[in-house]
Amino acid sequence: MNERLGKIVLRIEGVSKVYGEGPTRLEALRPTTFNAVAGEVVAILGPSGSGKSTLLTIAGLINPPTAGSLEVNGKLAIKDGRQVTNLATLRRQELGYVFQRSNLIPFLNGEENVRLALEIDGVSTRESRQRARVLLESLGMGSRMQAMPAKLSGGEQQRIAIARAMIHQPSVVLADEPTAALDSSRGRQVMELFRDSAHKHGAAVLVVTHDHRTLDLVDRVLEMEDGNLNETQPIADHK
Amino acid sequence: MMDLAIRDIRQGLGRFTLTATGLGMLMSVVLAMTGIYNGMVVDATVLPDVYDGDLWVVQKDTQGPFAESSRVPALLVDRIRAVPGVQRTRAYMTLNVQQQLPDGETLRFTLAGLSWPDDLGNKLPLEQGRALRQPHYEMVVDHALGLPLGATLKLGRDEYTVVGITSGMVSSGGDPLVFASVSDVLRIQNDLANEALRLEREARVSRVRRSPYGRDPTNLARAGTPGSLPATAPPPVTAVLVDLAPGYDKETVRASLNQWSDISVYTIDEERELLVRGVIDRARRQIGLFRALLVVISAIVMGLIVYTMTVDKMLSLSLLKLLGAKRRVILRLILEESLLLGLFAYLVALLIGELGFDLFPRRVLVQNMDRVALLGVIVGISVASGLVGLRKALSANPNEVLAS
Numbered sequence: 001m002n003e004r005l006g007k008i009v010l011r012i013e014g015v016s017k018v019y020g021e022g023p024t025r026l027e028a029l030r031p032t033t034f035n036a037v038a039g040e041v042v043a044i045l046g047p048s049g050s051g052k053s054t055l056l057t058i059a060g061l062i063n064p065p066t067a068g069s070l071e072v073n074g075k076l077a078i079k080d081g082r083q084v085t086n087l088a089t090l091r092r093q094e095l096g097y098v099f100q101r102s103n104l105i106p107f108l109n110g111e112e113n114v115r116l117a118l119e120i121d122g123v124s125t126r127e128s129r130q131r132a133r134v135l136l137e138s139l140g141m142g143s144r145m146q147a148m149p150a151k152l153s154g155g156e157q158q159r160i161a162i163a164r165a166m167i168h169q170p171s172v173v174l175a176d177e178p179t180a181a182l183d184s185s186r187g188r189q190v191m192e193l194f195r196d197s198a199h200k201h202g203a204a205v206l207v208v209t210h211d212h213r214t215l216d217l218v219d220r221v222l223e224m225e226d227g228n229l230n231e232t233q234p235i236a237d238h239k
Numbered sequence: 240m241m242d243l244a245i246r247d248i249r250q251g252l253g254r255f256t257l258t259a260t261g262l263g264m265l266m267s268v269v270l271a272m273t274g275i276y277n278g279m280v281v282d283a284t285v286l287p288d289v290y291d292g293d294l295w296v297v298q299k300d301t302q303g304p305f306a307e308s309s310r311v312p313a314l315l316v317d318r319i320r321a322v323p324g325v326q327r328t329r330a331y332m333t334l335n336v337q338q339q340l341p342d343g344e345t346l347r348f349t350l351a352g353l354s355w356p357d358d359l360g361n362k363l364p365l366e367q368g369r370a371l372r373q374p375h376y377e378m379v380v381d382h383a384l385g386l387p388l389g390a391t392l393k394l395g396r397d398e399y400t401v402v403g404i405t406s407g408m409v410s411s412g413g414d415p416l417v418f419a420s421v422s423d424v425l426r427i428q429n430d431l432a433n434e435a436l437r438l439e440r441e442a443r444v445s446r447v448r449r450s451p452y453g454r455d456p457t458n459l460a461r462a463g464t465p466g467s468l469p470a471t472a473p474p475p476v477t478a479v480l481v482d483l484a485p486g487y488d489k490e491t492v493r494a495s496l497n498q499w500s501d502i503s504v505y506t507i508d509e510e511r512e513l514l515v516r517g518v519i520d521r522a523r524r525q526i527g528l529f530r531a532l533l534v535v536i537s538a539i540v541m542g543l544i545v546y547t548m549t550v551d552k553m554l555s556l557s558l559l560k561l562l563g564a565k566r567r568v569i570l571r572l573i574l575e576e577s578l579l580l581g582l583f584a585y586l587v588a589l590l591i592g593e594l595g596f597d598l599f600p601r602r603v604l605v606q607n608m609d610r611v612a613l614l615g616v617i618v619g620i621s622v623a624s625g626l627v628g629l630r631k632a633l634s635a636n637p638n639e640v641l642a643s
């Protein structure tokens with residue numbers, strides 16, 4: 001379906017993060033190595049404060065790691081803790097983001113929020129509008145896409161956010177507790193969307209979640225504890 | 240790329256409109272100040288412009304009617320006419336009059352004399368009626384005085400009829416001008432002076448009558464006696480205007496006039512200079528200072544507004560950065576909003592000027608050049624404010640999105 005499927009699109013090698021210095025020094029992420037493959041959904045579990053968000057923001061190129069190297073879709077972004085390319089360009093072209101809330105620009109309606117991800121990379125208004133409509137309709141938001149974010153329910157907002165994270169066909173989508181503000185059935189719908197989109201668009205989706213009931217929808221589960229990342233048993237055994 | 244600034248403004252349209260209107264009002268004061276200054280310059284030079292004599296002959300060692308008082312003998316008009324190169328001479332004479340109307344209102348105006356029969360006021364900007372046709376009892380008044388055509392006004396002992404109405408004719412003090420023949424003006428001056436003397440005498444008599452002195456009739460009689468007799472020589476005028484014969488040069492004629500020991504001679508341009516530089520210079524500096532202050536205040540207010548608008552948008556700006564938006568996108572959002580705010584304020588200022596400046600009691604003259612200059616100032620302020628906002632905007636951290 002997508003030529004990227006099965007390819008390694010996120011490489012993290014020996015990445016670590018230390019916040020602060022001296023007595024306030026905190027190693028939030030111990031040296032970590034892992035890869036993600038296009039088309040898979042990876043769940044990240046772990047108690048609060050274990051470093052999940054730190055890992056996600058480093059992978060998302062919005063938080064510089066203290067050490068290690070990072071590659072997105074074959075493009076080296078960080079080598080030995082140093083930025084080696086324009087991260088904004090990589091974010092614009094290769095990455096998509098969904099957070100718990102505050103995902104949307106409040107003065108743009110649903111469709112415009114989605115189009116924005118294309119237009120900041122130079123896609124024409126006509127094409128971006130067309131693509132945003134098709135995607136939003138496929139997400140069941142066809143009738144609500146003209147509404148302003150403040151007029152949308154939490155679930156609707158998250159669907160718009162997912163559309164925005166997917167519209168430019170990024171190779172990696174990072175989602176930090178995207179279902180935390182939703183009830184369990186809507187949370188499950190959102191996870192289903194991630195699974196379908198990952199396959200359809202050939203993206204690796206890293207999603208932090210606390211909801212064990214949706215783990216049947218993901219391909220791999222990683223657990224974090226005190227800054228250590230551990231791969232747990234395959235999902236079939238997990239149930 | 241969709242226009243983010245327009246969409247942000249649309250989202251908070253009420254607030255934007257209010258803010259821009261407020262700024263616009265501030266700007267309209269800047270514009271009014273400019274207009275008031277221009278108006279002062281025009282008003283100040285109305286008299287020399289309307290009389291337009293090539294040379295102004297005034298009392299020795301004075302600078303002329305617009306700087307200080309000057310008195311020259313009325314006969315000078317005939318003496319100068321005999322000088323070679325002089326084609327025409329006119330007496331120049333003004334008188335400030337304050338007149339109580341029967342309905343209790345006070346009319347204040349400046350009476351200016353026209354040299355009958357050389358000057359009937361044909362050059363006055365008439366709105367209605369005509370110039371003078373008779374040497375006496377006719378006057379041409381300015382529109383601002385509020386008297387209609389055909390109205391009469393008792394000045395001194397005689398009644399004068401309004402035969403013409405001008406527009407925009409005011410003295411450098413802003414009072415409406417009333418034109419009558421020089422001989423009428425002199426007569427009115429004399430009558431009003433006598434009237435003032437009589438009133439003072441009456442007041443003195445009644446003061447004495449009320450005091451213990453008043454019981455002695457000799458004292459009463461003495462109080463009622465005028466101090467001095469009115470002069471019988473022809474009363475002096477303020478200046479003599481000289482129009483040159485064709486082919487004669489100002490400096491040559493001025494040189495021959497300067498040989499006379501009792502006068503000083505100025506060109507009309509020097510008189511205008513004197514007015515603009517001398518008489519209204521302080522007002523000009525005052526207004527200039529006030530205007531500069533307002534521009535600075537506007538700049539500070541606008542900088543604060545744009546800064547606040549940026550702070551209110553920090554989450555959106557962080558999101559834009561997170562999505563990898565180029566600096567250019569953020570720059571455009573902030574600067575465009577700032578410029579739109581400024582332009583909207585500018586339009587409000589123009590509108591206020593258009594609707595409101597006519598209601599000012601004195602002339603407010605806004606020229607296109609002033610409008611362009613204000614636009615320049617506003618664009619400058621907007622860009623500066625935009626840069627203040629931009630500094631803040633570029634500090635937006637994509638990480639902040641998660642923290643919120």
Ligand SMILES: Nc1ncnc2c1ncn2[C@@H]1O[C@H](COP(=O)(O)OP(=O)(O)O)[C@@H](O)[C@H]1O
Pocket residue numbers: 019020026028046047048049050051052053054055
């Ligand atoms: N910007 C920061 N400065 C200092 N410490 C931080 C910062 N961000 C996170 N931390 C600390 O790092 C640890 C991991 O945080 P985080 O990655 O947010 O964990 P999680 O998302 O799993 O709850 C926590 O102890 C947190 O307090």
Ligand SMILES: [Mg+2]
Pocket residue numbers: 052053054176
């Ligand atoms: Mg977290």
